[in-house]
Amino acid sequence: QVQLVESGGGLVQAGGSLRVSCAASGSIGSIDSMGWYRQAPGKQRELVAIISSGGTKYADSVKGRFTISRENAMVYLQMNTLKPEDTAVYYCYVRAYYALDYWGKGTLVTVSS
Secondary structure: OEEEEEEOOEEEEOOOOEEEEEEEEEOHHHEEEEEEEEEOOOOOOEEEEEEEOOEEEEOOOOOOOEEEEEEOOEEEEEEOOOOHHHOEEEEEEEEEHHHEEEEOOOEEEEEEO
8 A cells, every 4th residue: 555645736826836745655665656647627637747767758738847756755746837727636646566556635736827
């Protein structure tokens, strides 16, 4: 089992920056990849960024603006040049061995225009 707790969401003006963090606990030795998804009101949850031993992957909509990084059991998402369309609940995600997926409860990011 892996537990995930996000932090760092909030309200920011368009063009601003924000960093969200996620702390993993439990069976962290079983973690294969970590990442972030987001879900805007009325929309499906979508991949934002993933980091693993193979590298990083980003959604086209955030390339060049967002950076994912990982340090031990923490994963971070640095978000720059934020746009109103980035407003969403951001969920921390872990893929562990045996294709087990874990999710945090989410943190709300609101970008005002």
